[in-house]
Amino acid sequence: xxxxxxxTGLLSLIISxxxxxxxxxxxxxxxxxxxxxLTISILFVLLIINLAFQLSFQVEYVxxxxxxxxxxxxxxxxxxxxxxxxxxxxxSHTSSTTLARDAIYSAVMLDINGIxxxxxxVGGIKYGEVEYxxxxxxxxxxxxxxxxxxxxxxxxxxxPEHWRLYSMFxxxxxxxxxxxxxxxxxxxxxxxxxxxDQHQVQTGQxxxxxxxxxxxxxLYMLAGIITIGFLSEEMSMHMDxxxxxxxxPPIVAAIVVAIIAASPEVLTALKAAVNxxxxxxxxxxxxxxxxxxxxxxxxxxAIALIExxxxxxxxxxxxxxxTFLTLIVATINLHDGETNAIEGMTHFVLFMAFAMLAxxxx
Numbered sequence: 355x356x357x358x359x360x361x362t363g364l365l366s367l368i369i370s371x372x373x374x375x376x377x378x379x380x381x382x383x384x385x386x387x388x389x390x391x392l393t394i395s396i397l398f399v400l401l402i403i404n405l406a407f408q409l410s411f412q413v414e415y416v417x418x419x420x421x422x423x424x425x426x427x428x429x430x431x432x433x434x435x436x437x438x439x440x441x442x443x444x445x446s447h448t449s450s451t452t453l454a455r456d457a458i459y460s461a462v463m464l465d466i467n468g469i470x471x472x473x474x475x476v477g478g479i480k481y482g483e484v485e486y487x488x489x490x491x492x493x494x495x496x497x498x499x500x501x502x503x504x505x506x507x508x509x510x511x512x513x514p515e516h517w518r519l520y521s522m523f524x525x526x527x528x529x530x531x532x533x534x535x536x537x538x539x540x541x542x543x544x545x546x547x548x549x550x551d552q553h554q555v556q557t558g559q560x561x562x563x564x565x566x567x568x569x570x571x572x573l574y575m576l577a578g579i580i581t582i583g584f585l586s587e588e589m590s591m592h593m594d595x596x597x598x599x600x601x602x603p604p605i606v607a608a609i610v611v612a613i614i615a616a617s618p619e620v621l622t623a624l625k626a627a628v629n630x631x632x633x634x635x636x637x638x639x640x641x642x643x644x645x646x647x648x649x650x651x652x653x654x655x656a657i658a659l660i661e662x663x664x665x666x667x668x669x670x671x672x673x674x675x676x677t678f679l680t681l682i683v684a685t686i687n688l689h690d691g692e693t694n695a696i697e698g699m700t701h702f703v704l705f706m707a708f709a710m711l712a713x714x715x716x
Contacts, residue, residue, distance in 0.1 A: 366408045370401050370581050378588050392596030398589035399610060402582055403617050406436060409578045410618030412571040419568050430641040432575060434649050437461060437615035439583045444590035451666045454654040456608030459673050461646045464612050466680050467705035469620060470639035473627035474698025484632040488691030494640035495685050497535060501644060502677060505651040510668030517664045521655040532648045603715035632693060672716045680704055
């Protein structure tokens with residue numbers, strides 16, 4: 355049901371800005387050691403997650419007005435923009451060459467195995483077999499496989515001296531790939547991403563009107579993302595100082611990035627699962643995965659080229675096995691337009707395996 359007015363969320367935005375201004379000056383008025391840096395970084399993470407949740411309410415409001423597939427498309431792209439902003443800020447304050455790769459890999463595990471798995475369990479327990487448009491699942495999976503293969507699997511076998519040329523190839527290929535996908539998603543094959551239209555031919559349905567309330571929500575989203583950028587810069591500096599020499603696995607910082615980026619999606623996806631809208635869950639989880647890979651990798655590659663600093667985007671052997679298992683299981687589970695708690699459980703078990711491997715530093 356459409357809400358009459360957009361959620362304001364202005365208080366959270368104002369609190370985030372005030373907290374940023376206060377915490378950013380902390381090192382000037384007190385001694386900041388490793389424990390203090392870690393504490394401050396945790397405070398910044400909580401602020402960012404809270405603001406990201408507020409953004410999710412705005413995005414959900416806009417999504418209700420603009421209809422599918424624009425709704426979930428805006429949600430997933432917003433999450434990816436947040437992820438890109440945080441990664442860029444963190445890369446400027448760390449010497450790690452694997453942060454971006456680990457963040458993208460973590461996002462894939464969280465979106466497919468975490469969000470999709472948990473929502474399939476919730477929907478399956480409540481409704482049994484939960485239906486969605488099979489065309490969307492098949493389309494997303496084959497595109498995710500292609501994008502991951504080109505941008506993150508093949509680079510693991512690439513000779514180091516060819517990284518610049520392959521980076522340029524990846525940037526161009528992924529950009530064109532996603533542009534064509536968006537054209538099809540919002541045009542001829544729009545009916546693929548809406549359950550009620552899977553047996554119909556879409557003929558020029560228009561998105562909802564761009565009202566003043568929608569424009570307010572969009573402006574709030576832009577202000578929120580900019581604020582998250584400032585918060586992320588401070589968070590990355592303190593997190594790097596707080597984790598250095600602590601023995602915490604390096605992938606933890608990347609997982610934090612993935613959790614922050616996915617936080618706007620989790621609440622919306624869970625509400626959709628509870629309300630028997632598995633199509634929305636599929637669009638969110640798989641759409642976010644595709645957007646993360648196909649948009650984040652070119653940005654990271656561009657940064658590497660500009661700074662002439664090669665960043666490792668090729669998956670490690672463990673990550674490649676986990677990614678392969680995830681995509682195979684997703685291909686089998688999403689082939690028939692129905693899902694249930696058992697299928698959801700298979701994905702969630704893979705998510706727990708990812709968490710265990712991360713705890714082991716793998």
